[in-house]
Amino acid sequence: MISVSNLSKSxxxxxxxxxxxxxxxxxxxxxxxxxxxxxxxxFFSLLLDLIQPSSGYIKNKNIIVSESxxxxxxxxxFIDESFLIGYLTAEEYFYFIGDLRGQTKADVDExxxxxxxxxxxEILQKKKYLRDLSKGNQKKAGxxxxxxxxxxxxxxxxxxxxxxxxxxxxxxxxxxxxDENTGTTILISSHDLxxxxxVCKRIVVLDKGETVKDxxxxxxxxxxxxxxxxx
Ligand SMILES: Nc1ncnc2c1ncn2[C@@H]1O[C@H](COP(=O)(O)OP(=O)(O)OP(=O)(O)O)[C@@H](O)[C@H]1O
Numbered sequence: 001m002i003s004v005s006n007l008s009k010s011x012x013x014x015x016x017x018x019x020x021x022x023x024x025x026x027x028x029x030x031x032x033x034x035x036x037x038x039x040x041x042x043f044f045s046l047l048l049d050l051i052q053p054s055s056g057y058i059k060n061k062n063i064i065v066s067e068s069x070x071x072x073x074x075x076x077x078f079i080d081e082s083f084l085i086g087y088l089t090a091e092e093y094f095y096f097i098g099d100l101r102g103q104t105k106a107d108v109d110e111x112x113x114x115x116x117x118x119x120x121x122e123i124l125q126k127k128k129y130l131r132d133l134s135k136g137n138q139k140k141a142g143x144x145x146x147x148x149x150x151x152x153x154x155x156x157x158x159x160x161x162x163x164x165x166x167x168x169x170x171x172x173x174x175x176x177x178x179d180e181n182t183g184t185t186i187l188i189s190s191h192d193l194x195x196x197x198x199v200c201k202r203i204v205v206l207d208k209g210e211t212v213k214d215x216x217x218x219x220x221x222x223x224x225x226x227x228x229x230x231x
Contacts, residue, residue, distance in 0.1 A: 003024070138163045172199050
């Protein structure tokens with residue numbers, strides 16, 4: 001689904017990401033971990049064509065993302081609040097995204113019903129602009145918006161950060177459900193090794209922009225990652 005070839009990104013002569021080869025098959029739940037500055041957001045930003053590579057390319061379903069927009073209809077993401085439209089209410093934003101993804105208001109309303117628990121009565125029918133929601137509630141809205149219209153690829157940057165424990169547990173369930181019951185390719189970055197090993201079947205570790213581990217998740221993975229980061 002996603003393939004990376006000789007990809008690098010440098011700023012002022014300093015290379016912050018350098019991935020020779022990486023293939024993420026369709027339907028995989030892929031976790032990206034690494035310390036601060038390892039290059040996780042840089043990788044996702046390149047994948048979403050938000051920044052240009054210094055060399056190499058990423059293909060999403062065989063489309064070079066920096067050369068064509070054709071990957072956009074089947075790819076969706078929540079990286080940060082800049083993905084939201086602050087002067088819309090959550091409903092207005094969901095309908096707007098739904099419209100982009102060929103969903104009617106009724107489709108979106110039906111879709112949102114399954115996330116009532118996740119929203120915990122803090123998002124819908126509040127007559128509040130997205131910019132006035134708390135950071136955690138903005139994130140909830142952004143993550144669910146990213147799932148509207150059943151995109152083939154969903155990219156979430158640190159989805160668990162800033163969420164309360166109840167919401168983190170509910171989010172894990174949502175991600176596992178997506179993974180197990182749909183063919184969605186899910187890419188998640190996280191600093192939470194427990195969550196990421198629980199929801200992702202494969203974990204790649206980035207260190208200073210390089211992939212240093214590529215693990216199919218098993219019972220032993222959490223321990224392996226903890227030992228690695230405890231070095
Ligand atoms: N516009 C920029 N100009 C210069 N350096 C940049 C720029 N954007 C990112 N970097 C650098 O690229 C490196 C990788 O940053 P990135 O945000 O991808 O890391 P990360 O793994 O997402 O980190 P974190 O866990 O802290 O979110 C960092 O050293 C960062 O300072």
